[in-house]
Each structure stands twice: as structure tokens, then as C-alpha cells.
Amino acid sequence: MSDRRTQILDAAATLISERGFTSTSVDDVIKGAKLSGKSHFYHYFKSKEELGYEVLNRQFERFAERGLAILREPMIDPLERLNLFIDAVVALQSESGGRRGSPFGNLAAELADAHEGFRVRIEAVFERWASQIRSLLWEARPQLHDDVDAVRLSRFIIAALEGAVLMTRVKRDLSVLEGIAADLKRFIAMHVRDGAAMQLPRHFE
Amino acid sequence: MSDRRTQILDAAATLISERGFTSTSVDDVIKGAKLSGKSHFYHYFKSKEELGYEVLNRQFERFAERGLAILREPMIDPLERLNLFIDAVVALQSESGGRRGSPFGNLAAELADAHEGFRVRIEAVFERWASQIRSLLWEARPQLHDDVDAVRLSRFIIAALEGAVLMTRVKRDLSVLEGIAADLKRFIAMHVRDGAAMQLPRHFE
DNA sequence: GGATATTAGGACCGTACGGTCCAATATGCA
DNA sequence: TGCATATTGGACCGTACGGTCCTAATATCC
Numbered sequence: 001m002s003d004r005r006t007q008i009l010d011a012a013a014t015l016i017s018e019r020g021f022t023s024t025s026v027d028d029v030i031k032g033a034k035l036s037g038k039s040h041f042y043h044y045f046k047s048k049e050e051l052g053y054e055v056l057n058r059q060f061e062r063f064a065e066r067g068l069a070i071l072r073e074p075m076i077d078p079l080e081r082l083n084l085f086i087d088a089v090v091a092l093q094s095e096s097g098g099r100r101g102s103p104f105g106n107l108a109a110e111l112a113d114a115h116e117g118f119r120v121r122i123e124a125v126f127e128r129w130a131s132q133i134r135s136l137l138w139e140a141r142p143q144l145h146d147d148v149d150a151v152r153l154s155r156f157i158i159a160a161l162e163g164a165v166l167m168t169r170v171k172r173d174l175s176v177l178e179g180i181a182a183d184l185k186r187f188i189a190m191h192v193r194d195g196a197a198m199q200l201p202r203h204f205e
Numbered sequence: 206m207s208d209r210r211t212q213i214l215d216a217a218a219t220l221i222s223e224r225g226f227t228s229t230s231v232d233d234v235i236k237g238a239k240l241s242g243k244s245h246f247y248h249y250f251k252s253k254e255e256l257g258y259e260v261l262n263r264q265f266e267r268f269a270e271r272g273l274a275i276l277r278e279p280m281i282d283p284l285e286r287l288n289l290f291i292d293a294v295v296a297l298q299s300e301s302g303g304r305r306g307s308p309f310g311n312l313a314a315e316l317a318d319a320h321e322g323f324r325v326r327i328e329a330v331f332e333r334w335a336s337q338i339r340s341l342l343w344e345a346r347p348q349l350h351d352d353v354d355a356v357r358l359s360r361f362i363i364a365a366l367e368g369a370v371l372m373t374r375v376k377r378d379l380s381v382l383e384g385i386a387a388d389l390k391r392f393i394a395m396h397v398r399d400g401a402a403m404q405l406p407r408h409f410e
Numbered sequence: 411g412g413a414t415a416t417t418a419g420g421a422c423c424g425t426a427c428g429g430t431c432c433a434a435t436a437t438g439c440a
Numbered sequence: 441t442g443c444a445t446a447t448t449g450g451a452c453c454g455t456a457c458g459g460t461c462c463t464a465a466t467a468t469c470c
Contacts, residue, residue, distance in 0.1 A: 004446080019319045022227050026428060036448045038429075043446075048428065099318060105371060109314030112374045113304060114224045123375050152384040155372060156365070159385050163368025166310060167360060169317045170328050179357040180364050187392045209416085231458060241418040243459075248416075253458065 005044050008033045013055045017100045020110050021052050021118075053121060059103040060125050067092060071132045078140035082133070082157075082188060086181045089161055090174075098174040105162040130154040148191045160184050210249050213238045218260045222305045225315050226257050226323075258326060264308040265330050272297060276337045283345035287338070287362075287393060291386050294366055295379075303379040310367040335359040353396045365389050 011032030015024040026048050030041050045051045070085045093102075104125050111118040133154035137144065164180035216237030220229040231253050235246050250256045275290045298307075309330050316323040338359035342349065369385035 002446085020227070020315060022225070023319060025426075027426085037450070039431080039449080040447060042429070105368075106314050108371055108375045109311050110225060112371075114228060119375060119377075126372065126375060149384075152388060155381055156385050156388045159368030159372050159381075160361070160365045161368070162371055163310075163364030163366070166313055166317075166367055166371075167331065167364050170313045170324060170331060172324075176360055176364075179354075180361050183357060183361045183392075187388075187395070190392070190395055230456075232456085242420070244419080244461080245417065247459070 002044075004033075004035075008035070008041065008044060008051070009055055009058055012051055013059060013103070016052070016055055017059075017103050017106065021107060022110065049117065052118065056103070056107060056118070056121055056125070060128070063092075063103075064128075068129065068132050071136050078136050079143060079188070079192065082136060082140075083185050086157075086161070086184060089165075090177055090181050093165055093168060093177055094174050098168050098172060098177070100169070102162055102165045105165055108162075109166075126158060129158060133157055143193055144191050145193055153188075153191065157184065157188070160187075209238075209240075213240070213246065213249060213256070214260055214263055217256055218264060218308070221257070221260055222264075222308050222311065226312060227315065231256075254322065257323065261308070261312060261323070261326055261330070265333070268297075268308075269333075273334065273337050276341050283341050284348060284393070284397065287341060287345075288390050291362075291366070291389060294370075295382055295386050298370055298373060298382055299379050303373050303377065303382070305374070307367055307370045310370055313367075314371075331363060334363060338362055348398055349396050350398055358393075358396065362389065362393070365392075 008029060012024065012029045015028055015032055026038065026041060029051070030038065033041075035041055045054075067085060067088050070088055071081055073081055073084075076084070093100075104122055107118060108122045108126075112122065113119075130151075131154075134150045137148065137150040137153060141148070160180060161184070164177045164184075167180075168174060168177040213234060217229065217234045220233055220237055231243065231246060234256070235243065238246075240246055250259075272290060272293050275293055276286055278286055278289075281289070298305075309327055312323060313327045313331075317327065318324075335356075336359075339355045342353065342355040342358060346353070365385060366389070369382045369389075372385075373379060373382040
């Protein structure tokens, strides 16, 4: 992949996460990526829409590397991994000073009703995210109550985090996200079998 | 308030909740409200921005009447009222077939970073909403654990509901919201004192 | 009746948008 | 060397946008 392409994608990602897709013009992207003109841009992307799709994919890959990867760490207890993942979401948000939200939630709210192409792709992103959590919960099932519904719980976790990020942006207060993250951990802990927490550090016995 | 004005506001509310504020043009609103021309519109509103503010206010008033009012019903146990309120949010969402989201969440995601005027007004909406829940929790405090943090819990409830509405729109599946609503009730029930007067149903359907 | 809103309809303006086309130069690689 | 790709720079197009201005026909209310 050429340098220029990633340069354009990076600039577009920043702009889109700041102002949304609709309010980001191709000219803005050109300026952000320091291109000479429109023909230069359209040499790499056939339309603004396609640029948007690629930006979304890259955002997810970045999130998969820096966030979701934690869910798969093999040496850590699954439920602890889930807590670490929640911490990572908080950390990612605080990197932007709590201002920029989850790129998926933003695009979802902006385009889910208006643009079917984006809606489908965002749905796929959430599904991949949810499936990571589901398999973690499956791995942790010996520690969980029998009636835990992994599909529902994974959706709840994502919804709570997305809602929290949104409220954090509106209030411009990172502590909103921190509080909700802490409560979310408690909600997850609610599903843990009594005494399972004691089982955890098996290495100590 | 003149008929025309409310006619315009209603048309604008529908369009904005369907396509967002930025993607709704004044011409669209004029067409939707069956006005004769732009001068007719600008006779009632000095700008599109001001129209947006008034639409937001009306959406909140509508939500206050049809949703938040439940939180203040004097004859019902406070914690049961909270459950009924959550049911009402689900019902409001299903009215639009699960497609249109919370008007506040939509505008928040679209404009929180880009438009300070809207951000402040949306923040006020969430604050009024949160304060209603806070005073309900205060009323219910004899039934709650001593360490319940009403500020945090109220934020959690709102974030979970907003996130749930967002995911429901993306997946086009109302059962997402229903599941999260049920889980949210369980989370709230977690804060209830053992043996408190009001016993909350634990749904595990 | 006369003053005041309301409705109607259209011309117009400056700006921005996504996108196309073209001509010329630079660069890298076989 | 030669050919393809990358880069530059700009003109251009059709459309849409928010907003202004102007005129004139109706209602409404004192």
C-alpha cells in the first residue's frame, strides 16, 4: 500500500472522527493530507464513499490491535482480560482528551438510518466486536452462572461502553466514562459464580 | 404559538430524526411542512440553527411527557417506576420500528464535537433527565444499599439506554434493546437491599 | 376603514460540494 | 531508453445549500 494512500486515510480518519463523515469534505481531506488537488485524491480513491469505507475498516483494525487484542491474551484469566479491555477503552478515549468518541458509534449515529452501505459495515464491526466478547465469555463459563446469556451480555457491554463514550463527549468529562466503566465491571462480576473469584488464582495453591 | 410554526417544527423533527441535522436542508423542511417558499419559512425562524434548537426542546418536552413523567408517578413504588420507565423507552423506540433512535443521542453524536451551541443544549437535556432519575433514587433510598451513588447510577442508566438504542438502530433489531433493558433492570435490582419491601422480578427469559 | 400579520411566489447571491477532465511534469523500474 | 505510474495545478460542471430581497395577494383584528 502506497504511502500517499495511508497518508490520505490517516488525515480522513482524523477529520471524520472530529466532524463526522458528511461534514468532512474531500477538499478538507486534500488539505489535511497535503495533496496538490482533487485529481490527486481521485487517483487513489474512486469516491468519497469508498474512502469512508476504508477509513472505517482501518479504524476497526486499529481498535482490534489496541483494544480487542487484550480479550485474547492467553496468559491472563478471561474475566480479568475483560476488565483490562474496559480499562483500555477508557484509556483510548482519554487519549483524545475525551473529546473524540468511538469512531463506530459516531458513524453509526450519523449514518445508520441514512446510508445502508455504512449501516451494514458498522453492523459487521459491532458483530466482530461482540463475537470476541462472546468467545471470551465461553472461555470463562466455568466461572459464570449457568444462566448467563453470552449474546445478551456481550451486547450489553458494548452498548454501555458506546453510550458512555457518547455521554462523555457531551459532558466533556472523562470521569463519566470512568464511572460507567467501573459500574460495568460490577455488572459483569454479578454473573460470576460465588466462590469462583477464589478459584481464580489457582497457581497459589 | 401559531399552527404553522408547530407544523414546521413537526416536519423538521421527523426529518432531523431520520437524516440528522446537517443532512436536513431548509428546503426539505419547507417541502415537508408544505410551505410556499423560503421567505415563508424565514418568517417564522431566523435561521436553521434556531429551528434545530427549538426542535430539540420540543423533543425533550415530548420525552418528558411520555417518558420521564412515569418517574414521578406518586402512587407507584419508585423502583417499579424506574422499571416502567425503561419499558417506556423500549415502547417509544418500537413505535418507529426500531429505526429512529433517541433524538438526543443522534444529535449528540452528530454535533457534540462540531457545534458548541448544540452540545451545551444536549448536555442540559441529559442533565435534566439524569436529575429526574437521581431524585427517584433519593426517594427510593430506604430500599437501596447505603453505598449507592445516585449520580453514577443515573448516568449508567442513561448511557446503557442510549447505547442500546444506537445498537438497535444499527442492527435493525428491536430485541437488542429489549435484552439490554432487561439486563439494566437486573443491574438496578443489584442495588436493592436484601429483603427490601419491593421485590423486583428477575427476568431470565 | 386601516394597520398588521400571514401566505404566496420567485429571483437572486455567494459559497460549498462531489466529481470530471486535461495537460504537464516527475519518478521509478525493466 | 522507454513505459507506467505518480504528482502537480487548475479549469470546469451541475447541484445544493443557507439566506436575502422584493412584490403582492389575503386574512385578521382594532
